Amino acid sequence: SAVVTSASVTTVSQSPIVIAPQPSVLKNATTLSSITCGDIAKVGQLVSKPQQVVSGEEGINLEEIREFAKTFKIRRLSLGLTQTQVGQALTATEGPAYSQSAICRFEKLDITPKSAQKLKPVLEKWLAEAEHWNQKGQQNLMEFVGGEPSKKRKRRTSFTPQAIEVLNSYFEKNALPTGQEITEMARELNYDREVVRVWFCNRRQTLKNTSKINVFQVQ
Amino acid sequence: SAVVTSASVTTVSQSPIVIAPQPSVLKNATTLSSITCGDIAKVGQLVSKPQQVVSGEEGINLEEIREFAKTFKIRRLSLGLTQTQVGQALTATEGPAYSQSAICRFEKLDITPKSAQKLKPVLEKWLAEAEHWNQKGQQNLMEFVGGEPSKKRKRRTSFTPQAIEVLNSYFEKNALPTGQEITEMARELNYDREVVRVWFCNRRQTLKNTSKINVFQVQ
DNA sequence: AGCATAAATAATAA
DNA sequence: TTATTATTTATGCT
Numbered sequence: 001s002a003v004v005t006s007a008s009v010t011t012v013s014q015s016p017i018v019i020a021p022q023p024s025v026l027k028n029a030t031t032l033s034s035i036t037c038g039d040i041a042k043v044g045q046l047v048s049k050p051q052q053v054v055s056g057e058e059g060i061n062l063e064e065i066r067e068f069a070k071t072f073k074i075r076r077l078s079l080g081l082t083q084t085q086v087g088q089a090l091t092a093t094e095g096p097a098y099s100q101s102a103i104c105r106f107e108k109l110d111i112t113p114k115s116a117q118k119l120k121p122v123l124e125k126w127l128a129e130a131e132h133w134n135q136k137g138q139q140n141l142m143e144f145v146g147g148e149p150s151k152k153r154k155r156r157t158s159f160t161p162q163a164i165e166v167l168n169s170y171f172e173k174n175a176l177p178t179g180q181e182i183t184e185m186a187r188e189l190n191y192d193r194e195v196v197r198v199w200f201c202n203r204r205q206t207l208k209n210t211s212k213i214n215v216f217q218v219q
Numbered sequence: 220s221a222v223v224t225s226a227s228v229t230t231v232s233q234s235p236i237v238i239a240p241q242p243s244v245l246k247n248a249t250t251l252s253s254i255t256c257g258d259i260a261k262v263g264q265l266v267s268k269p270q271q272v273v274s275g276e277e278g279i280n281l282e283e284i285r286e287f288a289k290t291f292k293i294r295r296l297s298l299g300l301t302q303t304q305v306g307q308a309l310t311a312t313e314g315p316a317y318s319q320s321a322i323c324r325f326e327k328l329d330i331t332p333k334s335a336q337k338l339k340p341v342l343e344k345w346l347a348e349a350e351h352w353n354q355k356g357q358q359n360l361m362e363f364v365g366g367e368p369s370k371k372r373k374r375r376t377s378f379t380p381q382a383i384e385v386l387n388s389y390f391e392k393n394a395l396p397t398g399q400e401i402t403e404m405a406r407e408l409n410y411d412r413e414v415v416r417v418w419f420c421n422r423r424q425t426l427k428n429t430s431k432i433n434v435f436q437v438q
Numbered sequence: 439a440g441c442a443t444a445a446a447t448a449a450t451a452a
Numbered sequence: 453t454t455a456t457t458a459t460t461t462a463t464g465c466t
Contacts, residue, residue: 077296082447099453104449156444156463195444202444205458301460318440323462 043069043116044109065116066109068124073107075127079134079141083107086126089145094122157195167196171203262288262335263328279332287339292326294346298353300364302326305345308364313341 046062076086083103090098105111106119134141159167170177170185177185177200186193266281295305302322309317324330325338353360389404 074297078293101453153462154445158464198445303460320440
């Protein structure tokens, strides 16, 4: 019923907006041949099982939830909002706290039917409201969401070769420094602490990637 | 070339003129109080200047391009595609190469009007086709995006010991060869240029990783 | 002209 | 949930 409230999606003009269910980045659901362990089954797992589309006792329409999760993501993106923004805004306007992870899990349907059923109307209502404000102008939406209108992206840092050398030598010794150690390195190198932390994140990432790609043995 | 020279900028054909609110995903044009340096002005900068909505000599409708860039992003996301995927798919089906950066820059309008004008129809056509395949099923889209029959994916190359020896000797002399040099080496060794380029990347990486130059322990 | 990688975002582990 | 990793986007460079 309520899904129809997508006013702002009309900006996409003629396009059909059929969501691609599985972006390549997502875990291939088909590989989940069975529900693992004694965990409670998630919507994303249940929904693929026809006989369980309507969850037993609660009478939860899983197909409807899946449908909503799909459009929710598109509508969120159409508004140019991140999961984090939605979570923070909800936390501010609604009762309990909603983390970025929670929004992510809802969109991925990595959530129990019960939780999904509870969360759905909250998201539905909030999203409709957000779209309403957006129609009145981008500025209004940002006010509604709560963040600064234009949180500018941080300027890309360029490390000096010397600094990189030092960072690498540290990385060699310990690829996963503690917060304390990061703080110390940042002070020593005279870089922002956050920048140093991110450098280590990305460095670990790069190492992983290159070690995978290194097919030919350079020796 | 000759026909177009419309001196009067006031002849704004059918364009809507009503400037829609800036979506948050786009660079906040209002903060760019002036066009910096001697660089060629970008669409994102020009479009906010009313008198220049139609770019002088070329008659390029910047507002239209901005509008398209906006919907393009949404439609891309609706298909669940990344900029990288679009770039790679375009490279496969269309003539020249399209990098992820290129797609990114188009969406952000960080691109000259001329380039934008050239790229727009390509993206338009491709996107429509992608949506068409998507309607026939997710699988079809992924096939369309991923494996194009004409431009097949590169095979994984293994270098012969001889080739490695040669590469290493080159590397010793120059660890950062120019594109020209890479091309030449590739031709000499009879390997794909890209493979050679990646080899150098990896070789530099390896060197960096294993470099024991922790000489100065940061002061 | 586009690579390398820093920063941002989404997803997952803890 | 919070912390961290994984993935994607954006940009400094020449």
